[in-house]
Amino acid sequence: MxxxxxxxxxxxxxxxxxxxxxxxxxxxxxxxxxxxxxxxxxxxxxxxxxxxxxxxxxxxxxxxxxxxxxxxxxxxxxxxxxxxxxxxxxxxxxxxxxxxxxxxxxxxxxxxxxxxxxxxxxxxxxxxxxxxxxxxxxxxxxxxxxxxxxxxxxxxxxxxxxxxLLREYQARSDQFIGALGTHLMLVGAAVAASLILAVLLVLAMRRHAGVRRVGFGVLNFLQTIPSLALFGLLLAPLAWLGARFDWLASIGVGGIGWAPAFLALLGYSLLPMVRNIHVALEEVDPAVIESAHGMGMSRRQVFLQVRLPLALPVVLEGLRITTVQAIGLTAVAALIGAGGLGTFIFQGLGQAAMDMVLLGALPIIALALLADALFGSLSECLRPGGAA
Amino acid sequence: MKSTALDARRITPLARARRWLTPLAWLALLLLSAGMGQLEWLFRLIEPDVRAVVYRRSGFFALLGQHILVVGVASLLAVVLGVGAAIAVTRPAGRDFLPLVSQLASIGQTFPPVAVLALAVPVLGFGTLPIIVALLLYGLLPIVRNTLAGIGSIPAEVHEAARGMGMTAGQVLRQVELPLAAPVILAGIRTSVTINIATAALGATVGASNLGDPIITGIVNGNTAYIVQGAVLIGLLALAVDSGFERLLRRG
Structure with a gap:
């Protein structure tokens, strides 16, 4: 130097x-x-x-x-x-x-x-x-x-x-495409449903302190249950429901399959989603809100034109965490017959066929990285003041 | 150090014991529940039709011990490596590596533990080793991130004052940086350990025997009682450890 x-x-x-x-x-x-x-x-x-x-x-x-x-x-x-x-x-x-x-x-x-x-x-x-x-x-x-x-x-x-890896793929390309589709469907459905539910929950939480306390308590408790166990615990009640109500059985609700996987994914996705949406709406600078009121904006306008745009990056961060987490958890859901890319991992482990394990694991990692990058770029673009 | 000694003198032993009441209560409940055999009547209510309602392939205390061992080893390694790496990249000599390490820490978080576990098996074989590696990698990131944040948030004036008092670089690290960053580092370790307690159950899928065993067996045989037994013990373990950390953090 x-x-x-x-x-x-x-x-x-x-x-x-x-x-x-x-x-x-x-x-x-x-x-x-x-x-x-x-x-x-x-x-x-x-x-x-x-x-x-x-x-x-x-x-x-x-x-x-x-x-x-x-x-x-x-x-x-x-x-x-x-x-x-x-x-x-x-x-x-x-x-x-x-x-x-x-x-x-x-x-x-x-x-x-x-x-x-x-x-x-x-x-x-x-x-x-x-x-x-x-x-x-x-x-x-x-x-x-x-x-x-x-x-x-x-x-x-x-x-x-x-x-x-390619030979393994070619030997079961139909199965792979199907598994990929199931995986994406489960993740997409769980994330979308958790977004909607989380918004409703946060709106209720902002009105009643009691809902907030109980809500966060329950969601925090859910996170301490291992994913494997939560999937397992939902098997029996859903099997009972499927056996009891024909219309539920006809849409595929039963002991194993997509239903317990979807519910467990939803449960896990709710906490990061609710937490981020809650923080996003709470942490908007009160001075900003006050000046918006001072400009003569109605409550509705303040929410739609001030709070929401300022909160959006934090909400997207919640979406990012939830999606990446759900991609990984869906892999575990293969154990309860929900399908998805985890099927290859666990089948491969069972047969000691490592190429097959890779066929499941590598796309899951790629999907997680892709989702991370996608939401990262999106929140960079939407940050107030434009792209950094 | 001196201030904690003073605090301890001011607070009566009884009050001090009471502060550890919550973690100890969870621990007691955990140990009690590990004697599942006594609760057969309860699980009979969940699964009235099957013959065996209590998992007996191996004792719950042994499974619990295995679980704690795996999480403990992985977490210990993660703490040593994570805090060590974060300290190394915040020294003048290692500062070049800081951007890369913090980027790696955030990228690594996106790797699903199942996938890491699956990739570890071809290299390390079946058994306890792959789950330790997977937990180590997964647990490393919150620790690295928090240690970097903790050390990074110390104002430059504090550094200057310490140097001005004639402290060596090692003294600044041990007596200024680490004590100031300790609560944040501890919070990172807490996150890492509690996540790993739940994730370790996945080890049962690659032949590591721990509290995930009853869960997997329960899923395979459709025996909800087994699943509940594994889940309850893992949940209690997580709660005991988490409340222990909360105590440590509140004191610090």
Whole structure:
């Protein structure tokens, strides 16, 4: 710093050196002849004498080198290098697959190994770090992911047929689409219903202190019951209801299925939703309300034109928490026969078929991250004063 | 330290014991309920038609012990790692990592624990280890976030005053930053532990034996009494721990 040079960016430096080390030493892929036998691991250096792997290590070391004396142009170059690396990885995987899987192995499965997972993780961390350092907006970050997604898409649809995850998907694509649909339906229905109920509840709470006390007490209590147990506890009463009333049974209410899952999800979703809506409406600055009254606005106008717009970002935050939580909880609902992506997780665990577990778990994580990003962007846009 | 000693002298032992009454009452209720066998008549009311109404595959005390052990180990590791990481990135040497760590902490919160658990199984195999890892990862985030917030909210003047008094960096951390941030850190640990007590039940799906066992068995066999037994014990454990934390927080 004494010479006026910026200090090294230790974050990028260590991320990239770690990435290069993991990439060149750990196992990148494993190849199995079919679904049952365990795979043979291969390191990235085993593929084509290691040349492609070394070639990919060059940009990693280059970014590490640039991080030693970081400046704005260098950071932009690093960003380009990281995006390029993420885009090239599926191509490397395709090349590795074509070399390692010979024509006498029609059922061969290629699984992604530790080094490739770790590399993906570290590169994404580098992307986050670069985005923060360069102060890029959310929209730019999304644009940066387009070539990456495109690269994976092309590789998956053209060359990566033996990839274990893809084979698992193709073997049950109808089931997967169905499960995804059920998952999204359950989450959507629970979140929508909890939003409506929460609004009504909060309006009642604002009128009567008693409702507020009892309401929060009950909702807090609900959260201490483990999700697994709440799902289970609803089985018997709903089975009884389904058996008792034919019209309920005809819409699918019974011991197992969507009904207990929906009710449990609704119960869990209510607390974050009610809390956020309540806080959102309570915490609007009284001076603002007073000046609105002073301007001659009616109660109704104050609520619609002042309170609501100011409260909206906090409400969206509640929606974000609730949706992300519901996506995870719906996975557990598979245990009580509600369907959804959790089915693959628990079936896979039962059969010790890890590809199937991944087929359930990875989309759930992706959905949760996507919902998080979506609501995050939305509340950024709606914040008073426009996008930050 | 000195002020708490003074407080303790002013308050009679009886009053001090009374302050711990709520957590102790929950604990007593928890231990009593673990003797489920005595309550057979009660569960007979829930499930009049099945032969076995009390889960007997293993004792409730053993399951409770396992549950506490798993949550305890995971939480202890989460506290050490989380507070350690948050302290490291707020030191001058580690400050570069601060944005990344706080971003990671918020991203990690979106990972559903079931999915983390599912991903841990291929790497670690079935049993207790994957659930400890999943709980550790999930419990890390509230702790990191709160420690960062607690240390970050200390005004710069306080730092300057401490340095001006001739304190070393280590002394500032131990005698100024950590005591001031303690309530916020403790609140983070509380959130983390109470969430983990409920989440640990999921471990039963990957072969870890704990209070989730009766719940899973109950779901599979359609025996509501089993589910109630597991749920009641987990709920009581969560309430006991939570009220204990509340006491600690109110004193601090």
């Amino acid at each position: 004494a010479e006026g040079r910026p200090p090294p960016n230790w974050v990028l430096l260590s991320l990239m050196l770690g990435a290069a080390a993991a990439w060149l030493t750990l196992d990148a892929v494993s190849v199995a002849a079919n679904r049952i036998v365990p795979g043979t691991p291969h390191s990235a250096l085993d593929v084509m004498n290691g040349w492609p792997a070394l070639l990919l290590a060059v940009p990693m070391l280059a970014v590490a080198f640039l991080a030693w004396r970081p400046h704005d142009k260098g950071l932009r170059l690093s960003l380009a290098a990281v995006v390029a690396l993420l885009t090239l990885l599926p191509l490397w995987l395709s090349a590795a697959t074509s070399v390692l899987v010979t024509s006498d192995m029609p059922q061969a499965r290629v699984a992604i190994g530790a080094s490739l997972w770790l590399l993906l993780f570290l590169l994404l961390l580098a992307l986050i770090e670069l985005r923060t350092r360069l102060g890029l907006s959310r929209a730019t970050a999304w644009l940066l992911l387009i070539p990456v997604v495109a690269g994976w898409w092309v590789a998956l649809s053209l060359w990566l047929e033996p990839l274990a």
